[in-house]
């Protein structure tokens with residue numbers, strides 16, 4: 001075993017822009033946790049010709065990068081990746097492992113945790129270190145408006161997944177240096193039993209909403225599919241993207257990729273409109289970075305109203321219709 | 334002749350929280366399901382199993398871990414077309430996190446249906462939404478497995494799967510036996526026929542399994558077998574010192590646009606000042 005400096009590992013998912021962002025966000029939080037723990041931050045990168053990412057992760061805060069660079073790792077292979085990770089962990093014994101809650105991360109992390117018989121908390125909204133030096137994982141719980149603080153006191157590594165957008169990445173600094181550890185691809189890995197036959201980028205899933213300056217979110221309080229569609233009209237007038245809460249998506253008023261929340265997308269618009277949304281934590285966890293929130297709700301005591309800058313106590317449909325009318329008059333030309 | 338395909342679905346009973354399912358035709362809430370229902374993704378997993386059964390012929394075993402009332406979801410599974418129901422219930426299992434849950438469920442599968450071909454789980458539950466139990470069962474059973482599956486078809490012992498994963502549409506293949514977790518994107522679950530529901534309460538038996546039946550060390554199950562510990566729960570309060578607007582919708586909107594034209598107009602990139610009034 002190597003020296004006794006503790007390490008916080010971040011799994012480096014770089015496959016496309018947004019997965020890479022979550023890696024950078026995790027590195028950012030990891031550097032803060034590392035200070036509290038007097039630990040080092042280490043990124044783990046598997047793939048084929050990944051130097052670009054190795055350098056980027058150092059520029060964004062990694063003290064060390066463990067790399068396995070091999071043509072066989074060009075595509076993510078779940079069993080191979082799990083086996084490689086387990087071997088690395090066995091040799092290096094990190095204190096903490098953080099994984100982005102992407103689809104791959106949410107398949108990968110539980111399997112690692114299971115092999116190591118350690119704990120894993122999903123979709124954390126915050127991570128901290130307590131007085132005993134344990135990772136405090138804050139995650140939504142019990143299906144309600146409740147956050148739970150979870151620790152893994154007796155097992156190592158302590159593991160958590162985090163949704164994209166939860167933490168802010170630190171700006172890159174290409175002057176930073178870090179140790180790059182190249183590990184050869186082991187020859188004796190068990191054969192992969194899950195075969196990727198074909199993969200293409202999904203055409204329809206746009207990432208626009210994550211980047212949008214104005215987002216209009218609608219909730220169950222909009223009343224019906226027909227009334228919900230009014231928001232689209234308003235959205236066009238405002239160059240806004242439309243988001244939705246889970247009941248709305250379940251009721252099929254809008255496509256599933258409009259879901260905003262713990263189980264959907266994180267957004268950070270300059271202006272956010274929330275129409276008929278109660279403000280459950282699973283939803284609001286993903287809108288914490290909105291700069292200015294305008295909420296419309298019949299119920300002045302809805303949690304959504306408390307976190308809004310402007311709380312409009314009124315019928316969401318009437319306000320939506322009035323806004324459309326008023327904007328048509330005001331926007332000249 | 335090939336042996337009959339053996340499918341296992343793991344279904345969980347979840348509380349209704351604030352989200353009742355909607356009837357897509359009438360747009361109304363299905364309030365009769367308010368107490369405890371099959372977790373939506375598990376229902377899709379069951380539907381995927383039923384489609385395989387219709388196409389290739391299969392025996393479906395539905396397994397749930399929970400308290401006595403979780404028996405209800407097995408009855409519902411019978412009514413939809415499941416053949417066997419297994420209730421795994423033991424007070425010592427309470428407080429399990431996903432590590433312990435995946436161990437118990439895997440052991441239950443091995444006990445009740447050792448020669449399974451395919452296990453179908455939901456991709457996540459609506460009450461905890463960890464989405465961890467499926468992948469952890471894959472590890473526990475040491476079988477190939479794929480999560481977040483939308484479509485599946487069988488070609489002999491080869492299972493071909495499609496899924497949308499992180500902006501990639503993937504086609505994957507694996508040999509049976511294996512495990513898949515099913516999303517709520519594709520094949521909407523069938524309605525439960527009323528007659529079927531009645532039969533399900535009278536005709537079919539549910540087998541119960543306890544920890545002893547599973548030959549499991551109690552130290553590895555329930556809260557004891559769970560490495561994660563909850564140390565604190567709180568409800569987040571994000572009270573802002575905000576502006577409250579009331580009155581007629583028209584008045585509110587005018588006031589909003591007049592007072593915040595910089596903020597809103599700036600963000601939408603359009604001038605929303607009311608020139609008629611200011612001129």
Ligand SMILES: Cc1cc2nc3c(=O)[nH]c(=O)nc-3n(C[C@H](O)[C@H](O)[C@H](O)COP(=O)(O)OP(=O)(O)OC[C@H]3O[C@@H](n4cnc5c(N)ncnc54)[C@H](O)[C@@H]3O)c2cc1C
Nearest residue numbers: 219220221245246261262263276277278280282298316462
């Ligand atoms: C594990 C888990 C994960 C989840 N993930 C997500 C997620 O990612 N995203 C998400 O959104 N949810 C998620 N949820 C669901 C979440 O808990 C809430 O149930 C959901 O966000 C509520 O949606 P809502 O605000 O639209 O509906 P409701 O809670 O029903 O609120 C409707 C609101 O509309 C108001 N209203 C009613 N009529 C009117 C009217 N005419 N005019 C104005 N206001 C009106 C009501 O006062 C109420 O406040 C998750 C839940 C769980 C358990």
Ligand SMILES: Nc1ncnc2c1ncn2[C@@H]1O[C@H](COP(=O)(O)O)[C@@H](O)[C@H]1O
Nearest residue numbers: 343344398454455457458463464465466
């Ligand atoms: N108590 C349980 N009984 C049966 N199946 C379960 C149980 N808990 C989880 N599962 C299965 O695991 C899936 C994912 O659950 P989770 O990891 O809790 O989100 C569910 O959709 C079920 O298929």
